Amino acid sequence: MSEVLKTSVPTLTPKDFATDQEVRWCPGCGDYSILAQVQKVMPGLGIPRENIVIISGIGCSSRFPYYMNTYGMHSIHGRATAIASGLKASRPELSVWVVTGDGDGLSIGGNHTMHLLRRNFDINILLFNNQIYGLTKGQYSPTSESKKVTKSTPFGSVDHPFNPLALAMGADATFIARTMDRDPKHLQQLLIRANQHKGASFLEIYQNCNIFNDGAFEIFTEKSSKPDETLFLEQGKPLIFGAQQNKGIKLDGFKPIVIELSEGHSPSDLWIHDERDFYKGQILVRMFEDPRIEGHLPRPFGVFYETDRPTYEDVLNLQIEEVVATKGKGDLDKLLRGNETWTIL
Amino acid sequence: MTRKEEVLQDVVIKFAGDSGDGMQLTGSQFTNNTALLGIDLATFPDFPAEIRAPQGTLPGVSGYQLRFSSDRVFTPGDECDVLVAMNAAALKSNLGSLKKGGKIIANTDGFDQKNLRLANYPDGVNPLLDDSLSNYEVIKMDVTKMTREALKDITMGVKEKDRAKNMFVLGFLYWMYNRNMDNTTTFIREKFGKKPEIMESNIKVLQAGFNYGDTTETFTTRFKVEKAKMEPGAYRSIMGNQALAYGLIAASQKSGLSLFLGSYPITPASDVLHELSRHKAFGVRTFQAEDEIAAITTAIGASYGGSLGVTTTSGPGMALKAEAMGLAVMLEIPLVICNIQRGGPSTGLPTKTEQSDLLQAYYGRNGECPMPVVAASTPSDCFDAVFEAVRISVEHMTPVIFLSDGYIANGAEPWKFPKSSDLPAIKVEFKKELAADEEKFQPYVRDEKLSRPWAIPGTAGFEHRIGGLEKQNITGNISYDPANHQEMVRIRQEKVDRVADYIPLQQLDSGPETGDILVLGWGSTYGAIKSAVSELQKEGVSVSHAHLRYLRPFPRNLGDVLRNFKKVLVPEINNGQLIKIIRDQFLVDAKGYNKIMGVPITKGEMKEQISTLLQK
Ligand code: SF4
Numbered sequence: 001m002s003e004v005l006k007t008s009v010p011t012l013t014p015k016d017f018a019t020d021q022e023v024r025w026c027p028g029c030g031d032y033s034i035l036a037q038v039q040k041v042m043p044g045l046g047i048p049r050e051n052i053v054i055i056s057g058i059g060c061s062s063r064f065p066y067y068m069n070t071y072g073m074h075s076i077h078g079r080a081t082a083i084a085s086g087l088k089a090s091r092p093e094l095s096v097w098v099v100t101g102d103g104d105g106l107s108i109g110g111n112h113t114m115h116l117l118r119r120n121f122d123i124n125i126l127l128f129n130n131q132i133y134g135l136t137k138g139q140y141s142p143t144s145e146s147k148k149v150t151k152s153t154p155f156g157s158v159d160h161p162f163n164p165l166a167l168a169m170g171a172d173a174t175f176i177a178r179t180m181d182r183d184p185k186h187l188q189q190l191l192i193r194a195n196q197h198k199g200a201s202f203l204e205i206y207q208n209c210n211i212f213n214d215g216a217f218e219i220f221t222e223k224s225s226k227p228d229e230t231l232f233l234e235q236g237k238p239l240i241f242g243a244q245q246n247k248g249i250k251l252d253g254f255k256p257i258v259i260e261l262s263e264g265h266s267p268s269d270l271w272i273h274d275e276r277d278f279y280k281g282q283i284l285v286r287m288f289e290d291p292r293i294e295g296h297l298p299r300p301f302g303v304f305y306e307t308d309r310p311t312y313e314d315v316l317n318l319q320i321e322e323v324v325a326t327k328g329k330g331d332l333d334k335l336l337r338g339n340e341t342w343t344i345l
Numbered sequence: 346m347t348r349k350e351e352v353l354q355d356v357v358i359k360f361a362g363d364s365g366d367g368m369q370l371t372g373s374q375f376t377n378n379t380a381l382l383g384i385d386l387a388t389f390p391d392f393p394a395e396i397r398a399p400q401g402t403l404p405g406v407s408g409y410q411l412r413f414s415s416d417r418v419f420t421p422g423d424e425c426d427v428l429v430a431m432n433a434a435a436l437k438s439n440l441g442s443l444k445k446g447g448k449i450i451a452n453t454d455g456f457d458q459k460n461l462r463l464a465n466y467p468d469g470v471n472p473l474l475d476d477s478l479s480n481y482e483v484i485k486m487d488v489t490k491m492t493r494e495a496l497k498d499i500t501m502g503v504k505e506k507d508r509a510k511n512m513f514v515l516g517f518l519y520w521m522y523n524r525n526m527d528n529t530t531t532f533i534r535e536k537f538g539k540k541p542e543i544m545e546s547n548i549k550v551l552q553a554g555f556n557y558g559d560t561t562e563t564f565t566t567r568f569k570v571e572k573a574k575m576e577p578g579a580y581r582s583i584m585g586n587q588a589l590a591y592g593l594i595a596a597s598q599k600s601g602l603s604l605f606l607g608s609y610p611i612t613p614a615s616d617v618l619h620e621l622s623r624h625k626a627f628g629v630r631t632f633q634a635e636d637e638i639a640a641i642t643t644a645i646g647a648s649y650g651g652s653l654g655v656t657t658t659s660g661p662g663m664a665l666k667a668e669a670m671g672l673a674v675m676l677e678i679p680l681v682i683c684n685i686q687r688g689g690p691s692t693g694l695p696t697k698t699e700q701s702d703l704l705q706a707y708y709g710r711n712g713e714c715p716m717p718v719v720a721a722s723t724p725s726d727c728f729d730a731v732f733e734a735v736r737i738s739v740e741h742m743t744p745v746i747f748l749s750d751g752y753i754a755n756g757a758e759p760w761k762f763p764k765s766s767d768l769p770a771i772k773v774e775f776k777k778e779l780a781a782d783e784e785k786f787q788p789y790v791r792d793e794k795l796s797r798p799w800a801i802p803g804t805a806g807f808e809h810r811i812g813g814l815e816k817q818n819i820t821g822n823i824s825y826d827p828a829n830h831q832e833m834v835r836i837r838q839e840k841v842d843r844v845a846d847y848i849p850l851q852q853l854d855s856g857p858e859t860g861d862i863l864v865l866g867w868g869s870t871y872g873a874i875k876s877a878v879s880e881l882q883k884e885g886v887s888v889s890h891a892h893l894r895y896l897r898p899f900p901r902n903l904g905d906v907l908r909n910f911k912k913v914l915v916p917e918i919n920n921g922q923l924i925k926i927i928r929d930q931f932l933v934d935a936k937g938y939n940k941i942m943g944v945p946i947t948k949g950e951m952k953e954q955i956s957t958l959l960q961k
Binding site: 019021048049050051052053055058065066068069070071072073074075076079082083084085086087088089090091093094111112114115316319320323324327328329330332333335336337338340341342343344345 | 804
């Protein structure tokens with residue numbers, strides 16, 4: 001986000017970011033909460049509305065731009081990341097957001113997601129993961145758990161699911177984070193963090209599809225199980241979780257293990273979270289065990305990893321500036337004439 | 346020793362050798378040298394299908410045909426006068442197009458046992474030693490030996506030395522055609538400036554080739570072709586893909602829009618990406634995308650942001666871009682899609698030419714999805730045609746397809762290049778203020794061209810959402826209303842149709858306004874049709890030629906033009922595509938001539954077709 005844009009912005013409210021279009025998600029859909037949190041944090045980001053562009057692909061989540069009173073494009077399936085890349089390359093001063101889903105961003109559009117992250121455009125990707133195809137009425141998605149029974153897998157899915165954050169890590173994303181629709185505060189914080197990050201931000205948001213995959217993340221979101229099943233990452237703090245804050249994660253070699261703090265272990269024995277640690281980041285994103293399996297690790301939420309790397313658009317535009325500085329601005333007549341000409345009298 | 350100098354009017358040389366022999370470079374150097382003398386010319390590079398087919402084999406032969414003349418020329422020539430054969434395979438695959446009595450310059454080293462076998466000559470047969478070439482004048486030279494000899498004082502590996510072989514031939518031809526070699530020595534100095542050894546060896550061998558002609562008494566005649574009578578003005582030599590790149594830069598300058606190219610490498614379009622990547626000084630942003638889809642969608646993103654979004658590709662890439670083209674039609678934003686056609690379907694014949702994507706350009710998308718289509722007819726015409734494509738795209742807020750093909754993309758010709766001040770401005774208006782009668786911004790209100798306002802992100806007060814779903818007329822909000830959909834389909838079609846009011850009427854390229862036969866062409870068949878028609882006209886045949894640049898919509902008067910002739914012949918390098926559209930739109934009983942062999946139609950074939958149809 002460029003500094004210039006932050007100046008002299010009139011005070012806006014969440015309402016200023018809502019449109020007159022009727023929101024058409026199913027009642028109870030997790031998308032409502034995400035929309036509300038985005039509208040809530042937007043005024044505080046200090047970006048003029050006209051400089052915000054939200055681009056989506058196809059899927060339930062991709063309706064998002066219609067409900068945001070900014071510039072927006074509801075494009076075609078899987079291509080939001082590529083469209084956003086072209087926009088950001090040519091208009092680096094804009095604040096560009098991509099809203100995509102597990103099908104849109106990881107299946108049909110997986111290729112572009114991966115390359116956007118690798119190139120490190122300063123774009124915020126919000127990946128609504130509901131582990132199902134909602135818009136097409138309930139087929140399994142690339143993040144659905146294996147053996148899942150859906151309309152297209154009546155005998156259970158034989159696919160192995162993607163681990164979206166490991167994928168982002170593999171593509172050298174410079175900001176990798178996870179949050180959930182049911183924790184508005186955390187969601188808001190992470191939206192702000194994603195926006196603050198200069199470079200490609202990959203924010204996975206667990207989103208409940210109450211129609212076709214209700215309760216997919218219940219174990220992480222419900223009061224009864226959340227404390228023991230989730231691990232909220234905080235920079236510089238030990239990895240502690242549990243209803244009594246009595247459990248922690250310790251590294252045994254490269255392997256994270258759960259220890260009980262009451263059993264003679266102190267928080268100083270624990271893994272201290274460092275968002276800038278590339279190697280620990282790799283281990284963190286791999287804490288992705290199927291909660292159906294006995295003895296699984298808790299699922300982390302928060303910022304897993306962040307690093308600084310020049311953005312594609314900055315390097316591209318710098319290159320243009322450098323060429324202009326050394327060669328001078330392009331002269332069309334010189335170009336058309338070329339080096340070798342002859343004249344017919 | 347005294348030598349004769351013979352003045353010739355028209356010469357066709359074919360440079361042929363193994364793809365590693367540097368024939369393309371040799372040909373293009375001789376071409377530039379010729380152009381600088383004000384001689385008219387046309388070229389046809391003929392690449393092998395494989396990048397490096399096995400050395401010495403028939404599939405590995407790379408050719409470059411150059412025709413130059415003191416008269417105007419429009420084709421690279423049906424047959425050649427001189428065949429440079431660097432090896433046996435080059436001779437074998439090109440002998441068929443050599444005129445009886447033509448010259449063969451043969452590198453004898455390329456006719457050893459191994460090369461003869463690789464070229465599938467029977468055991469013991471060497472065409473240079475038997476009388477099979479008695480109808481031709483054979484000039485045998487051991488190019489390899491003489492190249493090594495010229496470099497005997499330079500310490501370099503033999504392999505490295507042999508790489509300069511093509512320079513020997515080039516030097517010899519410069520001698521034969523009485524040329525000054527300055528442009529090539531300058532070229533070598535620039536190209537190999539950082540590798541002094543290679544630079545020196547190339548120049549030495551070039552000179553050795555020239556001296557060989559000069560000192561060897563066997564060569565008694567040198568040839569000369571005079572300047573052509575061309576329109577006065579300043580000229581340069583230009584290739585199609587280069588002209589296309591320049592046309593895009595010129596259009597970007599004339600519209601004030603910065604140019605964004607999203608592209609994925611594909612033969613024969615990659616050179617446009619290469620060329621544009623060199624011109625960052627014009628603020629050109631080139632983006633080598635991860636695939637064809639990203640190539641077009643990044644361009645859509647850039648257009649949405651107020652740039653001139655362009656994507657370049659060939660047939661297979663077009664197929665992948667189809668859905669995104671539909672999005673651009675729905676968004677109604679400018680976008681230029683350049684298809685440098687090649688042989689299809691599927692991977693087809695990547696290095697060969699074809700005009701078989703016209704129906705794809707017309708219809709190859711889901712839904713009712715009309716887009717203007719513009720085609721270039723010669724290498725230099727790529728400049729003007731793509732400039733027009735940009736103008737239509739920007740002024741009418743619509744994606745436009747530009748068609749070229751492998752033949753004109755790689756072919757070269759003299760170009761009377763324009764001055765930038767002579768190029769028309771392209772009008773762009775970003776929506777920044779409401780008009781007096783507007784209460785609020787509505788993204789799908791239309792002007793008299795039916796184009797909608799272009800309000801780009803960053804413009805306060807004009808925040809709006811667009812997308813691929815059907816939208817309500819005027820407001821642009823999502824609409825599933827049946828009547829609205831019908832109306833929007835009609836509007837999108839009408840908008841493209843109305844482009845016809847903003848393009849010139851169809852002119853005849855030559856011939857009377859009414860007559861027995863009209864040859865109606867489009868794209869790269871221009872030169873062959875023009876040459877054939879002009880010869881027939883001289884023979885007293887009533888024949889006219891019209892060549893289409895605007896393929897969708899057609900010029901308003903095209904129907905009248907067609908109806909003025911008893912017969913209409915539509916030659917195409919495809920299975921009959923324009924002809925389908927012509928018959929459909931004008932109910933004219935046009936006849937087709939379809940050659941689908943990966944090579945251009947020749948003048949001779951064209952003449953024969955016209956004559957046959959006339960007699961029917
Ligand atoms: S189908 Fe599921 S994801 Fe889609 S809107 Fe309904 S609840 Fe939300």
